[in-house]
Amino acid sequence: MLSQNHLHVSLLYIVLLTGTKYGCGGGGCGACTVMVSKYDQLNNRVLHYTVNACLQPICTLHGAAVVTVEGIGSTKTKLHPVQERIAKAHGSQCGFCTPGMVMSMYTLLRNKPHPTMEDIREALGGNLCRCTGYRPIIDGFKTFCDVSNAFNLFPQNDCVLNKYLIPCQISEELFHMDNVLPLDPSQDLIFPPELMIMGKKRACGSLCFQGDRLKLISPVDLTNLLELKTEYPEAPVVVGNTTIGINLLLCHLLFVIYLLCVHVHAGVSMGAVCTLSSLKEEMERAVREMEAERTRGYQALLQTLQCLAGKQIRNMATIGGNILSANPKYDLNSVLAALDCTLQVMSKENGTRAITLNEELFTGFGKTALRPDEVLLSIDIPYSKPWEFVSAFRQAQRREFAFSIVNAGMKVLFREGTNIVESLNIYYGGVGPTLVKVGRTCQKLVGRSWGEDLLADACRLLEEEVELSDSAHGGKVEYRKTLTTSFFFKFYMQVLQELRERVHIQDSALKPFKNEVPQGHHSFQLVSNAQSSQDPVGHPMMHQAAFHQATGEAQYYDDIPAVQGELFVFMVTSTRAHAKIINIDPSEALGMTGVVTFLSAGDVPGQNRRMLFNNPEELFAEEEVSCVGQIIGAVVAESREQARRAAQMVKVTYQDLLPVFFTIEEAIQHQSFFDPKRKLERGDVDKAFETVDQILEDEIYLGGQEHFYMETQGLIAVYYNFLFECPFVLSLQLQEVVGITLGIDSNKITCHVRRLGGAFGGKVMKIASLSAITATAAVNIINNNCVIRGIFTSAFLTTSFFSQVGYNNDGTIMAADITYYSNGGCTLNESLIMEKALLHMDNGYKIPNLRGRGLVCKTYLPSYTAFRGFGGPQGLMVMESVLHEVAVKCGLPPQKVREINMYREEECYTHHKQLFSPRDMLRCWDECLDKAGYHDRLQAIQQFNTSNRWKKRGISAVPMKFGVGFSKGFFNQGAALVNIYKDGSVLVAHGGTEMGQGINTKALQIASRILKVPMSSIHIKETCTGNVPNAAPSAASFGTDAVGMAVKDACEKLMRRLKPFMENHPKYTWQQWVINQHPPVGYPNAVTVWVSRGPHTDMDWENSEGPAYYYFTFGACCSEVEIDCLTGDHKNLRTDIVMDVGRSLNPALDIGQIEGGFVQGIGLYTIEELQFSLEGVLMTRGPSQYKIPALCDVPPQFNVHLLANAQNPHAIYRSKGIGEPPVFLASTIFFAIKEAVAAARRERGLGDSFPLSSPATAERIRMACEDQFTEMAPSPKKGTFKPWSINI
Ligand SMILES: Cc1cc2nc3c(=O)[nH]c(=O)nc-3n(C[C@H](O)[C@H](O)[C@H](O)COP(=O)(O)OP(=O)(O)OC[C@H]3O[C@@H](n4cnc5c(N)ncnc54)[C@H](O)[C@@H]3O)c2cc1C
């Protein structure tokens, strides 16, 4: 008997292979991609396609072969070329997405050994990566394209090789593909002959899979299906499982029985069980082979299908499932209904009947008018008639791989030879609980001429007919209303153009953006000729674990094999934002199968409450809860699913308390702030305001961001003989917290971590509490030997700023007074990052009188923590916003105002009186503008904007000065242990955490340089508190600086000891030196604690002074975007970055960090939007609601250059830290969008000073491009309605 889990998710758990990763469990990330091969009886061929293993029920794979990443290559035997190339091209950082990427590409090559770039783009559309920025992955995979093919898509960049690149010192080659394995399809795994034989035979009986809580039956044929549907009318038909599976996994609905329908094909038109991929292929074939006029409807469908979900989902999801899921956010129904499609449905009792696909089919959200015993057989999609025009529209949070906010299908038929409307069909999805037909509007327009009058009336009628209450589910009401008229306007224009010309549309402004693959030019300085060829420092070495990551052999915490008797812990969390806990009743949960125990505050052996930055944090809420999601208790059970289910059965009784508030605005009203409140001041701000030409008051809101690391938080706690181990925890900081919680000394607690599947600041502090809870469970249960696993997710930061700026008419800013508010949630945790925001507020600008105040608001939301950049990107963004506004007010180009205000002298002081030289920042700026061809492009953009009414472009450039290191000097230290063994091999252990940034690779390069042994002879041990104690967090972009110096120190110590012996025996080999030198010194090993020997860092907040940073990393970035003024969609066109990383230790890793950080910044400033309900519940959870940048968001031209001849005396080998700084550079996209919106507004006679909050989502862009359509959807008055979500 299979368990419920096994019936569904399974591949990961049943096969016990670890290469296939579990990221989201909902088809939204692609980490679990595998290839399925099936024999297709109809066409006598074997089909290979990708699926998301997390949604693929194991039962549907009867007769299919599944290939996981382990099946195609391994480091022990031979890598597959796909694995080798992604690794060599530096396309694997944390590696968690890598197996999924590999399988998507592998499957593409199985079907098409010579793919085009477009094929690659499409194949990877359903795979997310949070680390790399996608470009290196594409670079590796494009080597499979025919050279001509690949290079056609890579036009020579007009800007790069210029005066800055002195040929013999600069390289553009981050990797080379000499000696890579060729792709040899003859080596591919064959489809198992026994499955082929099985596939060719007609199935002789139905299959039944019985789980403990559900049952799946696979019918043998249609008759059998109909019989089963009569017997079990309420049972859903599982086909692709992409709707049902999600509900089951995420909402834990229980279905008694399923009918499994995988083999049914019926009708001459599209069978209901055809996948969306096959629908797309059919439509493409028809469009290719038939006259354009007859396939207008198919072209419209293709328009939608191109952006609908990712490839894996399209391979699984069926057309029937899409229709009958009756979800208005699904895209097909509006188009199919507009096309007047007919559905053939059948039941055992009543035979076949045809029904029209229209609004009447849908009786409610998720409900249709089909009778329970009926199944859908096929969908007839008619050809288009002459004089018929069809369009489909969709607008989503992200252009690809995201549910639409509003979708529409529109069809008009004209009286032959005229522009008189004979019939009109307009359907919308996303403006109500079901599909909406605007019948009245359509009816009233019949008989009218397609002209301006019709347009005006249509918009008015649409406004009246599309009813969307101000409190409608999903929010964004004004935007959704605006989209309905904007879509119609687009349709009107498209048809008008076709009517006039009877040819295809020429005006690109009416077409949606085309998704492209990123390409890029990179340059970095080569090492000097004097450097030994054996010395790897400064070379673009591959990530040390990349091959293991690409083959799925790299282990993450969830890959540790299960041990017998291990248990799982799952949290019981508060459902109230502010309440007294009256009672906790776990009795029902404790009675459930597999449940071992329930824990709450009283079970903590040591302290339940600890102080963090002088603010209290509780492990388990004791008396009160102060946010939804606060941990109250934990259930321990034998399986994940049992623990998860039981946690929901724990009954907590609350008594609600007041006040309850969530937003910064409310916190200010309640004066609810955490201590300390920080302030920094230089000059005399108040006095300066008296003498300036102008004073500007401004405000900007910046939304928070989820870390969205692909590997969720988790840990394993082992309690053995009263010693406590956390193999594979996500932070070493937890040792202390576990000790306090359990009341035991740190020397009895060992924490290990090998690698993290991404972290970005989210795995430093929060995991400590979760580990302490898991440890408490281990101690409580058996009180001796116990293994417990826990899985959790993460948090973020939201900020808001108010500023007052004094400036002169020439753009010189004389004074600025900025107050920063951040929403810290219910405990302070790491919201002290406000300090970093204040310390970065000057960016690269010398504002003589500058004051910043930082207040962390205490609200009844979950406590927030830090994200990559630690407040820097927020602090910098505010100053750039100020500069932008001053430029607008002065009527000057923003880049000019930036230049006027930049630090220029060789010796400058920051606003906190830290001495620095801005020379390299100015070099980055000049080179960036030059390489980007900024001035020429600015002109071209102006021209573009003049000739395009509905699409506008904008360009923006910013400089950057980013502090590296901890402002609390104590943290600026690293430790390492280096052992040399008798065989000459070397072991390095250090206190850093590898999370994709390549800290281990750099440590190897450094050790190899000093010891003069190849990197292959050095092994890096997992990070462990037993080897290297008291490690500082790998954060503040300081990880490599600290660890690198420690490794260098340790290796130098060893070499000093070996040196006399080496000099006496110059002819010996390394191993002979090692083995023979021991008397009298002993075999060499060295432990080092390297403590910062550079400038002391500390901040005196009372006096607003202190060297807060070790040094500054500089950079500059220029980005260009195009916006669609009618939908708010935007396309990132090109980005150029010049970054000063000193003398790069590893240009490939550093460029990888820059690109990855920048793309995360794209998310922060343009796409990623957190939405909270009025009750303080986060609604954007998981990839289906929360969108991080996908491949389609990366600028097609993405150039990164490392500043040549840069120096840094303060860090290892003159390099600089680079982890955090690049995130901020993506603000250029935000400001370029703002420029583009301003161009649209100017054309409409509106001012170009207007508010735009970050992220600049499609909704915000559209509503800022005010026009006649936005006027039709005015914002309701505050207080007159209950909004769906709140801006915190
Ligand atoms: C990550 C992700 C992204 C997505 N993005 C999009 C998107 O951008 N746009 C979009 O439109 N959709 C999107 N979808 C939805 C997807 O297209 C639908 O889930 C899919 O089409 C449903 O088909 P299925 O075969 O998987 O249905 P199932 O989940 O197997 O079934 C769905 C429902 O249809 C019923 N059903 C299915 N076939 C029949 C039949 N022949 N007769 C009777 N009843 C039947 C079932 O009983 C069930 O109630 C996305 C889904 C995921 C998971």
Ligand code: FES
């Ligand atoms: S884990 Fe399957 S798609 Fe995310």
Ligand code: FES
């Ligand atoms: S390398 Fe892609 S998610 Fe980390």
